[in-house]
Amino acid sequence: MDQEKQYDAIIIGSGINALVAGAVMSIAGWQVLICERNDKPGGAIRTEQATLPGFTHEMLSSWHPLFVGGPAYAFLKDELDKRGLVYKNTEAPTGVICDDGSAILFTDSEKTSGEFARLSDKASWENMMGEFTPKLDLAFGLLGADLWHASSLKLARVARKRFGTRGLIATGAELLEPAQPWLDRQFKSPVSKALLAPWALHNGMGPDDAGSAFITKVISAAIAFGGMPVPIGGGVVLVDALISIIKDNAGDLLTNADVVKILIDKKKASGVELADGRTFMSQKAVLASTTPQVLYQKLLENNLVPAEIKSAANNFRYGRAAVQIHLALSEPPIWKNDPRMKDVAVVHVLDGVGSLSESVNAANRGYLPARPTIVVGQPCVVDPSRAPEGKSIIWIQLQENPQVIKGDLANEISKGDGSWSQEVLNSYADRILDQLGDQITNLKSATLAKIVLGPREIEAMNINLVGGDPYSGDCRIDQFAPWRPLTTATGHRTPVKKLWHIGASTHPGPGLGGGSGFIVAQKLTKKSLLRKILQK
Ligand SMILES: Cc1cc2nc3c(=O)[nH]c(=O)nc-3n(C[C@H](O)[C@H](O)[C@H](O)COP(=O)(O)OP(=O)(O)OC[C@H]3O[C@@H](n4cnc5c(N)ncnc54)[C@H](O)[C@@H]3O)c2cc1C
Incomplete structure (x- = not known):
């Protein structure tokens, strides 16, 4: 050079x-x-084709x-x-499997309404989208704008014109609301709540954090309109x-x-x-x-x-750490409780909003969660070229992990010196795969190869991911x-x-x-x- x-x-x-x-x-x-x-x-x-040739992770x-x-x-x-x-892209970007049942969010609004109707929450979902969609331009504007440019003042002026001064102040409160009380107010079914709530995790938040209702609404609407695209x-x-x-x-x-x-x-x-x-x-x-x-x-x-x-x-603080598990499979996953999940790009597996809140809180306090939210990505659903014909891969993400381990909420894994040693990481990954194996019946039998990345490995791959904070x-x-x-x-x-x-x-x-x-x-x-x- x-x-x-x-x-x-x-x-x-x-x-x-x-x-x-x-x-x-x-x-x-x-x-x-x-x-x-x-x-x-x-x-x-x-x-990378990190597990086996032909499996692109x-x-x-x-x-x-x-x-x-x-x-x-x-x-x-x-x-x-x-x-x-x-x-x-896919028509079935996200779904949930939880204690009370399962559900899928589709990009086809009629199919999604049908799903919420089954959960007695059709009006709740449609009201939410009806109220939030006209504000989407402002929401995306706020999240995407240069806040230090005069154009942001224009955004504020548009908002004031649309909502009036009092409405603007109320919108401020809406922006700060945590997801949990909003979900409880908006939806009846615990499945509807569990379908939407985990998306706050993908912006580094938990359901009790200020602003998490707004983030959950933005991401839900974005997925409902935009799906889950990936590059071929x-x-x-x-x-x-x-x-x-x-x-x-x-x-x-x-x-x-x-x-x-x-x-x-x-x-x-x-x-x-x-x-x-x-x-x-x-x-x-x-x-x-x-x-x-x-x-x-x-x-x-x-x-x-x-x-x-x-x-x-x-x-400047860093957030919770990530753990990633990559599996190469000899055949597509078979979902026990809702076989439709085989066609969904990102499935959250959790007990419910209660376990989500508990796991985020546990991780914030330094504990490994007992029932973590398992983010199960199925890239082959969108891009079949990621695995040889008839085979598949799974991208598992865990976001409720402490950077330094003070204990285990399930009292099974010894914290050792508090670091993510290979022993702790392997034990924790086994917990995840055992829990997921209850939902994906062929998970163990179909696994050809596995890679587990803990916070230490993730930081080593990118110095900006301090302590494994994604x-x-x-x-x-x-x-x-x-x-x-x-x-x-x-x-x-x-x-x-x-x-x-x-x-x-x-x-x-x-x-x-x-x-x-x-x-x-x-x-x-x-x-x-x-x-x-x-x-x-
Ligand atoms: C496990 C995981 C899963 C995620 N999943 C998703 C997802 O599915 N969808 C999504 O939208 N987001 C996801 N994210 C978040 C998203 O990937 C990141 O927020 C985003 O990629 C960060 O981009 P960046 O531009 O900040 O740079 P980074 O991707 O953080 O890259 C910074 C680069 O700068 C280099 N660098 C730093 N310091 C120096 C230096 N002094 N000299 C030279 N080079 C330096 C680093 O080596 C690194 O390559 C995920 C993140 C992680 C970790």
């Missing part, structure tokens, strides 16, 4: 936000360098509704299409397509490139230094897709960071929206000119939307894009 080359922008990290930012800038004519410390790009997108993130439904994809779609990225062949196809946009526009990707310092010239970010001593220079911007601690305690010299920023970065920072309300990444509410700006902070630790938070990369790249390249369009 040519160290003399002057890039327009250098991006630290190659997760979805970094690659989206790089692609948007490249399309605007900027020359971009991506520096990734791992040997492969993609961050939490990691597609998403080792970390798997489902792309946030990307497909978001503004970054709308902007990049033509360029991604040209590079062979094809999304497949896996997330790596998206990663490759984004990198191809960058390279086709004179940009570069450097792997095994651990950035240890942001270079400063006349108080402005001017480049980066790698662990091996190489330096690279940029003229217009450096974007850091790192945690706040890495950015403010490691990459920048101490005297460049004001005391209040330093203190806010110190206080969301690079606790997503409870005090660390969300204007307060993400820092309580000082500085957004993606940093105290150093030309240096921007992106990634899951920043607004609009985790997930495969690419939101922060898109917001910052658009902000930076607006004039270049306009010039390009006018030249055409």
